[in-house]
Amino acid sequence: MTLRAEKRFLTLLSGEESCTVPAARYPIVEQMLNGVLGSEVEERWKVSLGRFAAWIRANPELVRNAMERSAWVDPPKNAYASPLLLNLELTTRCPLRCPQCYCDLERGKDLPLKRAVTVLKQAVAEGVGYVNLSGGETMVYPHLYPLLEVCSGLGLDSAVALSGWGVNRQSLRRLMDCGVGAIYVSLNGSTEEISRTTRDGFSLAIEALELLAEARFERTAINWVAHSANVEDFPNVAALCSKYGVRRLFVLGFKPDSARRMNGVPDARQTLALASDIRRLRKETPYLSIEVENCYSPLRAYLSRKFFGNLNVGISKGCGAGRDGASLDVDGNFTPCRHLEYPENFESLGDYWRDSPVLRTLREVEDRPEAPCDICGLSANCLCCMAVSAKLLGRLVKANEYCFLRKEPLDGTKMEKVHSF
Ligand SMILES: C[S@@+](CC[C@H](N)C(=O)[O-])C[C@H]1O[C@@H](n2cnc3c(N)ncnc32)[C@H](O)[C@@H]1O
Numbered sequence: 001m002t003l004r005a006e007k008r009f010l011t012l013l014s015g016e017e018s019c020t021v022p023a024a025r026y027p028i029v030e031q032m033l034n035g036v037l038g039s040e041v042e043e044r045w046k047v048s049l050g051r052f053a054a055w056i057r058a059n060p061e062l063v064r065n066a067m068e069r070s071a072w073v074d075p076p077k078n079a080y081a082s083p084l085l086l087n088l089e090l091t092t093r094c095p096l097r098c099p100q101c102y103c104d105l106e107r108g109k110d111l112p113l114k115r116a117v118t119v120l121k122q123a124v125a126e127g128v129g130y131v132n133l134s135g136g137e138t139m140v141y142p143h144l145y146p147l148l149e150v151c152s153g154l155g156l157d158s159a160v161a162l163s164g165w166g167v168n169r170q171s172l173r174r175l176m177d178c179g180v181g182a183i184y185v186s187l188n189g190s191t192e193e194i195s196r197t198t199r200d201g202f203s204l205a206i207e208a209l210e211l212l213a214e215a216r217f218e219r220t221a222i223n224w225v226a227h228s229a230n231v232e233d234f235p236n237v238a239a240l241c242s243k244y245g246v247r248r249l250f251v252l253g254f255k256p257d258s259a260r261r262m263n264g265v266p267d268a269r270q271t272l273a274l275a276s277d278i279r280r281l282r283k284e285t286p287y288l289s290i291e292v293e294n295c296y297s298p299l300r301a302y303l304s305r306k307f308f309g310n311l312n313v314g315i316s317k318g319c320g321a322g323r324d325g326a327s328l329d330v331d332g333n334f335t336p337c338r339h340l341e342y343p344e345n346f347e348s349l350g351d352y353w354r355d356s357p358v359l360r361t362l363r364e365v366e367d368r369p370e371a372p373c374d375i376c377g378l379s380a381n382c383l384c385c386m387a388v389s390a391k392l393l394g395r396l397v398k399a400n401e402y403c404f405l406r407k408e409p410l411d412g413t414k415m416e417k418v419h420s421f
Pocket residue numbers: 094100101102103134135136137138161162163185186187223224225252253254255256257
């Protein structure tokens with residue numbers, strides 16, 4: 001369990017579950033800690049905390065201390081007080097060559113284990129809850145198992161993204177024995193033919209899913225990247241989740257590939273069809289959690305429109321680089337995100353989070369949006385991927401020429417290639 005003190009609220013994180021306790025509820029938490037019964041409404045709220053309630057009761061000192069800290073904690077503008085999530089780039093090596101891949105796979109580097117462990121310890125001290133391990137191909141990293149043991153020993157929830165390469169009964173057993181949290185298998189299509197346009201190793205991914213199902217591993221997820229070549233196939237991938245007992249399907253937005261191209265981004269018609277498939281499948285397959293990653297902010301913003309407003313709000317509404325997450329690159333330098341190559345060398349993760357000028361810039365991009373985001377009607381609820389502007393324009397700005405969900409501005413201004421809905 002990770003307990004975080006944020007400005008006027010607490011967050012508790014445990015695996016896939018999390019809960020937020022706003023400052024207005026602190027008196028009720030005090031009642032819980034003192035074993036006092038409250039009104040019926042208060043009792044119902046305590047019940048809604050589920051298993052977090054038992055943890056709160058069992059850790060009065062920690063909880064009181066966090067409530068106190070949350071009164072004076074001073075997070076950077078537009079960011080959490082410390083990262084929620086840390087990404088580690090373990091290796092630049094990979095035996096596959098996916099056409100879509102954003103990685104530079106010709107450098108033959110591995111993240112030194114000692115450096116990774118140092119930063120993981122700093123992450124614990126900062127209240128980081130999640131660690132994502134990725135590459136290159138995660139399974140070729142020579143220190144993967146010891147690193148996972150360190151994560152679980154430190155109480156950090158880890159997630160490993162893999163292609164299926166190197167996954168067999170033995171390696172899977174070892175991943176589980178080392179305490180891996182979640183395993184994300186990358187699969188961009190339900191058939192070899194559909195998958196091939198964007199990814200290598202279709203059969204490896206399928207075999208990995210079979211082995212994970214056989215091992216009854218509970219936290220398997222599928223990472224599916226939306227592309228013009230595979231959007232129509234999304235319902236079939238959801239069906240594969242049912243077949244292999246996968247309970248989480250992540251929809252990832254396309255980011256610039258290793259040649260800094262954005263070829264194959266779904267167009268407006270395809271993106272809207274995908275949105276309607278997601279809506280429908282969420283209703284039809286309630287046992288499958290279909291989650292659109294924060295980085296795919298336009299789609300999240302579109303799907304979050306409700307009669308009374310848009311629910312895609314807050315620090316995690318979109319690009320989380322420097323807002324809810326940070327990365328460690330293969331050379332051991334801090335970066336805002338795996339896709340933003342702005343390495344900085346700081347003594348600690350905390351210093352980086354608080355003092356990095358690059359992170360400061362990222363937290364201010366919303367103040368000066370550029371076309372087409374500046375007049376888009378979804379802009380207040382969308383923070384697009386900064387890797388697009390960084391890699392295509394060479395600047396960190398809120399601007400995504402490759403977004404086809406742009407909405408008519410509310411003031412009637414004319415916009416090119418506008419999509420009205
Ligand atoms: C770079 S891979 C590293 C881990 C492992 N090799 C794998 O493929 O799962 C991490 C994730 O990024 C996704 N990915 C690769 N290139 C991408 C791109 N241009 N845009 C968005 N996601 C991409 C992959 O499909 C995979 O789910």
